[in-house]
Amino acid sequence: MKPQLVAFTATLLCLLAAPAEAYYTVLQESYTPSNFFSKFNFYTAYPTHGFVQYLSKADAAARGMIRTFPDAVYIGVDNTTANAFSGRASVRLESMATFQRGLIILDLEHMPGGICGTWPAFWTLGDDWPNNGEIDIIEGVHDNAVNSMALHTSAGCTITGAGGTGSLTTSNCDVNAAGQGPNQGCAISATCTNSYGDGFNANGSGGIYATEWNSAFIKIWYFPRGSVIPADVLGPNPAPETWGPPVGMFQGACNIDQKFRKHRIIINTTFCGDWAGNVWSDHPNCLAKEPTCNAFVQNHPEAFADAYWRIKSLRVFSS
Template structure:
């Protein structure tokens, strides 16, 4: 479900196209760790021989396609100088080098202490492969337990350990797709598309969007993965993603033959072209004219937890106040049905009553036995553990009839307490799913997914709070 306008879970941390693209990467010029038939060159050689360029804002990274090269075909391997601990990586590609016999291109992320700090293969394939393969590589103790209903691809292997028993060496946990738009010739014929990889502490998901169906929130630089539907691949469960994947650097490379493309040469249709992969790559330079990357955009976003943007500053702190403990839980029956004539009372807020900040509501913890005075223009909702107040004119969002009247206690300022931004209260164990403020269903499930009612109590993680608020707004559920 999409976030409401103005909400930005992800903000751009690094836009690789905004400056010197190649200056943000190091060029690998050592031997290929995957034993490829390749000669990786440094930046000066790459520029001098035309293997890289920035043409009209599009980044070109190719291979030598003019000369017989018996010691390995010249190519480039770039590694970002910056590393990441999480994030949303969005790559807009116009062309990739896949689907060509002898090639092994990849767009991936890797930690410096391989495999203990993990590897995330986002785009990868060999020889005449026609669709993408996505894989995680780790040390012991990491597996993928995501169910097939969570993504559109197909699980190939589920143990991410590069030395897992019962799997090929370094197979990792892999997911494949049959969609030929995702890789090689099919991808290039359609003008490419966008790959988006969301890496959090609990999962890694890979999305793909063909050129004609890129979400508008990506184009507007406000990506919202919750609105994108099922990813093409998802890895979750069976792994501590926070501790396993660390210091990940972004890598582009095009190698040839080696441990995968070379090892599977005889099993592919490419074997009819030459006896060995190395022979073909060395003696057929013209075959690799289209073995290049053309990058339109590369950005890395970080989740800011849904805080306000600079144009909408986060509210300041408010002191605690009090409410009589006798008020107990809100009464669903006393509140009545939503009013069609007053859209601000329930459901989506009226346009004129749109909140002025991203905070849809605030929780004020209160000791029992004292009155509570609602801030001006806020509508209090009384629960067994405290008071929840919602910003906005009371004319657009009237207080429930069971709300207490204002007392002589000092009024709280019109902003939620600062501590509420660090974690929102815990899902109610007792309120059920049939009250008007809640989306319904089992409380535990709603807590896990970020849906349902929240009341004052123990904090939950920022991400859970934000998902709940997003879905709350998207469901048009009115006051939280």
């Protein structure tokens, strides 16, 4: 082999073997305590039939349900009304900005999970549901111990779950998929009990959730506080290709660019409703307190003192 060809081949092999460079270099949106609530709309409808009253920004602030601290924001629920006969007050935030692919990094100290009657979620959503898709990053109900991640789409999207550390629950992302529950979508459950609810909140100031959405896949990582967290996760140039396997790996027979378009970020806590209300009897610790989910939420305000989000930062990078 000629010396020039040997040199070229060696250089090519080095380039192929070299780790990929960080490619999320554009910070598209940064939500910090100083600007957080100015970048969200306060939604006041009832899309999942929850036993809830979503408040406007002014009403939520007046009742102390949203607060700003130097290092975090607080998003809570009503925990004082003794007989909330028409639903308990809460907050649902929807980002003013929309996103098409990218990297979403949430630095979270506390979440509302682990409480009977609650259904908290951190997720993204496109208009004309389900045709433009839904990505559930943090979600659970009642006293669930692990986080549930899911995609919801129109027909024609399935995943294998291979490549992630989570457990595949359902593989068909179609909200009307045969053999799956209504609107179950394709779901992956985390396996560690510090990923959601009480376990998360007991984990020394929570942790970081990162979601990478591109044309080939959607990945969700969880880094508990106190574990080895990659240094670049909270830096200016995060490089998810170096983070190891995600908890949730959503990839398969699915045209992601077609099924997921122009999403808003949503943060909310609802009560009962289509999921939590329908599985009340599956949670014996909750069923022992009241015969129905609505009755518990109505009559036990003291149970919801810890049903709050405390968010340090939320950043969205584009590639």
